[in-house]
Amino acid sequence: MDTQEIIRQQVNTHPIVLYMKGTPQFPMCGFSATVVQVLRAAGVEQFHTVNVLEDAAIREGIKQFANWPTIPQLYVNGEFIGGCDILREMFQTGELQQVLGGARKLPA
Amino acid sequence: MVTPESVQKGIEAGLDCAHIEVIGDGQHFQALIVAEAFSGKSRVQRHQLVYAALGERMREEIHALSMRTLTPEEWSQAGGAAQ
Numbered sequence: 001m002d003t004q005e006i007i008r009q010q011v012n013t014h015p016i017v018l019y020m021k022g023t024p025q026f027p028m029c030g031f032s033a034t035v036v037q038v039l040r041a042a043g044v045e046q047f048h049t050v051n052v053l054e055d056a057a058i059r060e061g062i063k064q065f066a067n068w069p070t071i072p073q074l075y076v077n078g079e080f081i082g083g084c085d086i087l088r089e090m091f092q093t094g095e096l097q098q099v100l101g102g103a104r105k106l107p108a
Numbered sequence: 109m110v111t112p113e114s115v116q117k118g119i120e121a122g123l124d125c126a127h128i129e130v131i132g133d134g135q136h137f138q139a140l141i142v143a144e145a146f147s148g149k150s151r152v153q154r155h156q157l158v159y160a161a162l163g164e165r166m167r168e169e170i171h172a173l174s175m176r177t178l179t180p181e182e183w184s185q186a187g188g189a190a191q
Binding site for chain 1: 151152155156159171172173174175176
């Protein structure tokens, strides 16, 4: 399976996916850390994360996937929402909370 | 080293800006970009326009460009204030 297909499956399998450097517990970049904080502040407890530092193919492939050259990247319901600046702005205006509220619920 | 001035020139070369300010330390940059081209575009599309203006340089050299992207109208509503 090629990298673009792997990414497509990841963002379609999990309602909320964050591609980041490091993990929520140990972020390896200030921008990734900020997005984790923003998601928590927006009331999201569960989200799937992909540590791009552990997978060079994903790290490069994710930049092509959404035509977006930087990491972190957030996807909700398979759709690219934005990077750090955009997520921060959307949180301030309340738009992010709306988008996250519309995330698919996983079957229990 | 990449300077704020070179980032600004790179953006201006590919995007008609009504106003632009870039500050930074060579590693991290913050840009305020006001352009008519942003009208009717989402935030993601606006940032993609700026990334496209910077082209390959973004990929290779600028690891961290934070930006605010406004239309001239939004900027004047915001009081035309510097960042």
